[in-house]
Amino acid sequence: MTLALRINGADREIASDPETPLIHVLRDELKLKGAKLGCGLEQCGACAVLVDGEVTLSCATPAAVFAGREITTIEALGDTPEGARVQEAFVAASAAQCGYCTPGLVVAVTALLQRDPAPSREAAMAALTPHLCRCGSHPRVLRAVEIAAGQGQGQQ
Ligand code: FES
Numbered sequence: 001m002t003l004a005l006r007i008n009g010a011d012r013e014i015a016s017d018p019e020t021p022l023i024h025v026l027r028d029e030l031k032l033k034g035a036k037l038g039c040g041l042e043q044c045g046a047c048a049v050l051v052d053g054e055v056t057l058s059c060a061t062p063a064a065v066f067a068g069r070e071i072t073t074i075e076a077l078g079d080t081p082e083g084a085r086v087q088e089a090f091v092a093a094s095a096a097q098c099g100y101c102t103p104g105l106v107v108a109v110t111a112l113l114q115r116d117p118a119p120s121r122e123a124a125m126a127a128l129t130p131h132l133c134r135c136g137s138h139p140r141v142l143r144a145v146e147i148a149a150g151q152g153q154g155q156q
C-alpha cells in the first residue's frame with residue numbers, strides 16, 4: 001500500500017516505507033532539500049516544517065503519521081504573505097551565516113507571524129528557542145522578526 005501525503009498544496013504518492021521519517025521522504029524522495037537534517041533527535045529545529053500551520057519537526061516521526069495533514073515546507077512558504085515578508089526580512093537583517101539552521105528559523109518565524117502579527121520580544125524569543133544556531137544568528141533573526149512585523153527599521 002502506498003502512502004499519500006499532501007505537501008505544498010499537492011497530493012503526492014510516496015514510494016518510501018511509511019515508517020521513514022518525514023525529512024527523508026522530503027529530501028531524498030521528493031528532492032525538497034530546504035528542511036535540513038541536523039541532530040535527527042528532535043533537538044535542534046533544523047528540520048522544521050509546517051503541519052496544519054504548526055511548526056513540526058520532521059526528523060524522527062514516520063511519514064505515515066502525517067497522512068491527511070497539510071504539510072508545508074520552506075519551498076512553498078514564500079507563497080504566503082507572511083512567508084514572503086519573513087524571507088525578505090531575513091535578507092534585510094543578514095540573519096543567516098552558514099545558513100544551516102535558517103530554513104527552520106524561517107518556518108518558525110513565519111508561523112509566529114501567522115498567529116501573532118505583532119509579536120512581543122518575549123514571544124519572538126520563545127519561538128526561536130527550539131532552533132539552535134551554532135553561528136549565533138539569533139540576534140539578527142530577532143531583528144528580522146521586527147522587520148517582518150513592521151516594528152523596526154533593522155538598524156544595527
Ligand atoms: S534534525 Fe530535527 S530537530 Fe534536529
Ligand code: FES
Binds near residue numbers: 096097134
Ligand atoms: S547560521 Fe549557521 S547554524 Fe545558524
